[in-house]
Amino acid sequence: MPQEPLPASPPTTPAPEPRRPEAEIIEQLGFEGMPEPLFVATPSKLASFEDCPRRYRHAYVDRPTPPKDVHWAHNSLGASVHTALRNWFGLPPGHRRPGELVRLLRATWVSEGYRNEQQERAVFAIALGWLERYVADADPHLDPIGVERTVAAKTSVLALSGRADRIDRRGDELVIVDYKTGRFGVTEDEARGSAALALYAFAAGQVFRRACHRVELHHLPTGTVVGHEHSDASLRRAVDRAEATARDIQAAERALDEGADPDIAFPTTPGTLCSYCDFRKICPDGQGAPAKQPWAAVASLVEPAQNV
Numbered sequence: 001m002p003q004e005p006l007p008a009s010p011p012t013t014p015a016p017e018p019r020r021p022e023a024e025i026i027e028q029l030g031f032e033g034m035p036e037p038l039f040v041a042t043p044s045k046l047a048s049f050e051d052c053p054r055r056y057r058h059a060y061v062d063r064p065t066p067p068k069d070v071h072w073a074h075n076s077l078g079a080s081v082h083t084a085l086r087n088w089f090g091l092p093p094g095h096r097r098p099g100e101l102v103r104l105l106r107a108t109w110v111s112e113g114y115r116n117e118q119q120e121r122a123v124f125a126i127a128l129g130w131l132e133r134y135v136a137d138a139d140p141h142l143d144p145i146g147v148e149r150t151v152a153a154k155t156s157v158l159a160l161s162g163r164a165d166r167i168d169r170r171g172d173e174l175v176i177v178d179y180k181t182g183r184f185g186v187t188e189d190e191a192r193g194s195a196a197l198a199l200y201a202f203a204a205g206q207v208f209r210r211a212c213h214r215v216e217l218h219h220l221p222t223g224t225v226v227g228h229e230h231s232d233a234s235l236r237r238a239v240d241r242a243e244a245t246a247r248d249i250q251a252a253e254r255a256l257d258e259g260a261d262p263d264i265a266f267p268t269t270p271g272t273l274c275s276y277c278d279f280r281k282i283c284p285d286g287q288g289a290p291a292k293q294p295w296a297a298v299a300s301l302v303e304p305a306q307n308v
């Protein structure tokens with residue numbers, strides 16, 4: 001338990017998985033006979049459309065953006081842990097003393113979404129435990145080439161950018177590291193199948209002009225690390241898929257501009273994720289999924305301890 005009061009967090013909602021800010025959508029004018037402008041994208045923007053086109057529309061097309069009136073505790077937890085690790089690895093190796101972790105975590109702790117202060121304090125203690133174990137197992141001399149580093153690349157279709165949690169240098173190659181704080185463990189299949197990780201690897205290779213094929217998921221709650229070694233061909237396939245998604249988005253946006261019904265141009269794909277969708281309240285198709293309390297995803301972390 002922290003010895004000092006937890007600070008109030010700013011009134012902002014951290015982005016899911018844990019998170020990261022989106023690139024701005026740059027409007028470019030197209031003229032007849034000219035090639036289609038590049039589609040400005042991040043991996044999470046593309047994934048949003050693949051998950052549910054309507055959710056994408058609310059988040060990226062509708063202006064003003066419909067209000068998100070839920071602050072999820074699991075997003076707060078993910079953002080807090082990611083920021084603490086960013087600041088930890090931003091310290092010179094000689095200054096990374098375990099006692100620093102509680103200071104770093106407290107300094108940027110996000111308080112939103114918890115059931116009450118008791119639950120928040122219990123989760124803080126759990127998160128601190130994750131961090132202490134993680135840094136104890138890490139190479140004390142690790143000197144990442146980037147922490148929360150934005151990487152970008154252009155293709156004939158995409159102006160792609162995204163922020164990688166960490167980019168390590170191992171020998172002559174770079175490695176993409178992504179932190180996970182979810183309840184469920186991670187698998188090698190997830191690392192292999194993650195479009196976001198493959199796109200970060202592709203973009204990091206372009207930015208640093210250095211081979212980048214390995215991607216890793218580091219699951220803080222269990223201390224599990226899983227990875228996958230991409231080939232040039234598998235990275236290319238990830239880019240091809242991202243370009244195909246971008247073309248689908250461009251087609252939907254064009255249809256909207258030409259007067260199509262927004263709900264037809266951007267259809268729904270209801271499923272279990274609707275329970276955690278920021279736009280569930282304004283989406284009739286999402287009502288079939290049960291509404292969740294903002295702290296639902298963190299409650300199981302502390303249930304054994306405080307019976308919430």
Ligand code: SF4
Pocket residue numbers: 052054055268269270271273274277278279280283285286287
């Ligand atoms: S509630 Fe479900 S169907 Fe509706 S926008 Fe969200 S994810 Fe899509």
